[in-house]
Amino acid sequence: MGVVASNSLMTNTATDTSCVQDRLWREHAAGLVGFATFLVGPSDANDLVVEAFLRSVPKLVSGDVDDPTRYLLRAVTNQAHDLRRGRSRRWRRDLQAIRPTSTPVADEFGDVRGAVANLSLAQRTVVYFVYWEDRTERDIAMLLGVSPSTVREHLLRARTHLRKALG
Amino acid sequence: MNDRLDNAIRATTAEIVSAAPLPPSNPVSAATQRNKIPYWVLPTLVLLPVFGFMYIRALTGGAASSPGPLTDGAALYSKCASCHGAAGGGVQGQGYQFSDGEVLATFPRIEDHIRFVHYGTDQYRLAGVAIYGDPARVGGPHITGERGAMPPFRDELTTAEIIAVVCHERYTLSGADPSSDDYVEEYNTWCSPDAVLYSALNNGELDLVDNQSTEIQIDGTDITVTPIGPSPIDGSSRE
Numbered sequence: 343m344g345v346v347a348s349n350s351l352m353t354n355t356a357t358d359t360s361c362v363q364d365r366l367w368r369e370h371a372a373g374l375v376g377f378a379t380f381l382v383g384p385s386d387a388n389d390l391v392v393e394a395f396l397r398s399v400p401k402l403v404s405g406d407v408d409d410p411t412r413y414l415l416r417a418v419t420n421q422a423h424d425l426r427r428g429r430s431r432r433w434r435r436d437l438q439a440i441r442p443t444s445t446p447v448a449d450e451f452g453d454v455r456g457a458v459a460n461l462s463l464a465q466r467t468v469v470y471f472v473y474w475e476d477r478t479e480r481d482i483a484m485l486l487g488v489s490p491s492t493v494r495e496h497l498l499r500a501r502t503h504l505r506k507a508l509g
Numbered sequence: 510m511n512d513r514l515d516n517a518i519r520a521t522t523a524e525i526v527s528a529a530p531l532p533p534s535n536p537v538s539a540a541t542q543r544n545k546i547p548y549w550v551l552p553t554l555v556l557l558p559v560f561g562f563m564y565i566r567a568l569t570g571g572a573a574s575s576p577g578p579l580t581d582g583a584a585l586y587s588k589c590a591s592c593h594g595a596a597g598g599g600v601q602g603q604g605y606q607f608s609d610g611e612v613l614a615t616f617p618r619i620e621d622h623i624r625f626v627h628y629g630t631d632q633y634r635l636a637g638v639a640i641y642g643d644p645a646r647v648g649g650p651h652i653t654g655e656r657g658a659m660p661p662f663r664d665e666l667t668t669a670e671i672i673a674v675v676c677h678e679r680y681t682l683s684g685a686d687p688s689s690d691d692y693v694e695e696y697n698t699w700c701s702p703d704a705v706l707y708s709a710l711n712n713g714e715l716d717l718v719d720n721q722s723t724e725i726q727i728d729g730t731d732i733t734v735t736p737i738g739p740s741p742i743d744g745s746s747r748e
Contacts (some may be wrong), residue, residue, distance in 0.1 A: 363537045371532035380522065381530035392536045399537055454521045472513070473522040493748055501514060508517050 364401045367395065370414050374482055377415065380470045381422040381463060383436030394421040412485050419486070426463055429447055457507030465500040484502055577702030578669075582677025585670055588662070589678070597682030605656065607682045615642040615651050617747035619695050620735040623676050626741070627668070627718075629661030630654045633741045642744040650744075666735070668717055669710040676700035691747075698732060705730060 371391065378387035378394075394417040407413045426433070458466065467486065471477040480496070483490040533539075592604030599606030605615070616622035625633070625641050633641050633653045640650045662671055679685045680692075680700055687696035698706055705727045709715040715725065717736045725732045 350712050360538065364535055367535040369538070371535075372529075375532045376526040376529040380525050384528050384530055388533055392533065396540075398538055454517045455524065458521055469518060470522060470526075473519045474526055501518070504518055508514055508630065 359403050364461060366399075366402055366410060366414075370411065371395075374414060374418050376474075377470060378422065379417050381419070381466055382476070383433045384423055385432070385436050387424060388419050390425055393417060394418045397421075400469055414486060416487065419463075422463055454504055454507050457504050460498050461503060462496075465496045465503070468496040469500050557739060565735045576699045578676040578704060578707050579671040579681060580701075581670065582673035582675070583681065584708070585666065585674045585716060586677050586682075588665070589674060593678075598679060603650065603656065604659075608684070610685075612678050612682055612683045614648065616648050616744070617643050617677075618735070618745055619675060619679065619699055620737075621744045622679065623668075623671055623717075624737045625659070625744075626671050626675060627661065627663045627737050629740045630657075630659040632661060638740040638741050638743055640744060641688055641741070643746045645746045662719075669707060672699060672707060672710065698734070706734070 344461065374391045374394070375387050377392045382390055398414055398417045402410055402413065403408055458469070461469065468482060470483065471482045472479075479487070479490045479493045483493045486493070541691065549608050589604070593599055594600055594604070596611070597607030599608075599611075612622070616625070621642055634730075639653055640737055641653055642651050643649050662674075666674070675746055676699060680687060680696065685692045685696075686694060688702070696704075698704060700707070706715070706725070709727050710717070713728070717734070718739065719737065723733055723735060725734060
């Protein structure tokens, strides 16, 4: 009887863990893939997110993480750092291959898209959070675990670089 | 300028993010639900060495038949089969039966058997030998020419080939037991795959017709034989 109860408990625990994983994936997968696409390009985005998620799952299901969103975004960022070495040329090629689906912004704003590809990973991360997620510098600093001044500096340099591309 | 820059960055960011692929299904669930080892892997691994063994055997072929007088004699026996039967059972009114010990009874000593095949009945008749083989044969001796003429094979076969056919008739068709006391020495001297006498004849190193010596030395081994000799002689009984 004790064995049955123990097995039942193990089954329930396994089911709970599986539910947590499914819920986390459903809530975050699309956003993480968009973020990863901005960091490393569409070709590597899915693989990068899957790898980051698999690495994060044990910590996430253990209940030790206060903010799963922040944890997963940092995991994707770290994974992008690992991946990006030697991939910058591919990323530029991927980025040039992207064609606007609704509004032809490329012609209007010059080669900003190409200039984004030349940003550092840290600069690109800040640009994503500022211009896509509309986060504040303080919020981004907390998310990335850096000081607000660091965020401000990355953003400033990114804008300077992109302004040159805008002409 | 700043508004234009912000608009450009915002539009470009949106453009890049909109190119994001659809996320795959939950990788953890997919990994846990997947059959990690396909069901066919285990039997395949078990059968792989067997297949490898069969493959190698198929490439190398089966073990070749050991060469020797019995193998050679079986191929040459077709020359005798028309008169004595394919299995040595004899043919009514023509050749005598070999099987079931009959030829062993006629020729207890292999040298008499070899000599008779070498010369045939005509030479025995000309030499005045009325009884070829064992004169004390159980069931009666064989009389020269009683069943018509037995052709000589000395011009058609070499001495080694005659020995091979004789070995086939004695051991394969008539049933002499190579391990028995009666035949072990004869087998080892004349009919085994390692018989040095047969090898020496095959290589042309020995002549049993013109060489009348009964003591022969081959590769340091002394062998006592009765040569075929220049003409037929009386048959003999087993000592």
